[in-house]
Amino acid sequence: MNARLRTLVASEPARRGSGVPIVEKQGLMRSTNDEIASFAAGMNPPDLHWVFACECGAPKCTASVGLELPEYEAITADPYRSVLAEGHVASPARRARREAAELRDSARALRGQAELQRDRAQRLSALLGRGVGGEAF
Numbered sequence: 001m002n003a004r005l006r007t008l009v010a011s012e013p014a015r016r017g018s019g020v021p022i023v024e025k026q027g028l029m030r031s032t033n034d035e036i037a038s039f040a041a042g043m044n045p046p047d048l049h050w051v052f053a054c055e056c057g058a059p060k061c062t063a064s065v066g067l068e069l070p071e072y073e074a075i076t077a078d079p080y081r082s083v084l085a086e087g088h089v090a091s092p093a094r095r096a097r098r099e100a101a102e103l104r105d106s107a108r109a110l111r112g113q114a115e116l117q118r119d120r121a122q123r124l125s126a127l128l129g130r131g132v133g134g135e136a137f
């Protein structure tokens with residue numbers, strides 16, 4: 001962690017009196033992890049295990065996670081995933097955003113299927129209504 005970020009993380013609870021809000025802590029940990037990944041990307045060989053900070057956002061969490069750089073990149077490629085220590089869970093807000101995104105994706109897929117079925121039904125109705133391929137209704 002660079003000195004500026006370490007100072008910010010250390011001084012934030014004292015400044016506020018009650019600790020860093022979960023969302024801010026998650027953002028700070030993601031920034032820290034991104035710095036680690038950036039440093040790791042420049043190393044040779046890059047396939048070493050690196051220690052990343054847990055992004056659960058719990059106020060007292062100081063856990064770390066050992067990952068190879070490609071594992072970290074796979075996690076962070078999805079904006080709704082977090083680096084989490086074993087047994088830790090993402091914050092309720094992050095889980096809600098991930099679930100909402102999954103529901104949106106499902107709704108789009110269902111809408112697409114429904115539109116295909118509607119178009120197919122309209123084509124079949126037009127064909128049958130003209131007596132093509134059988135008797136007209």
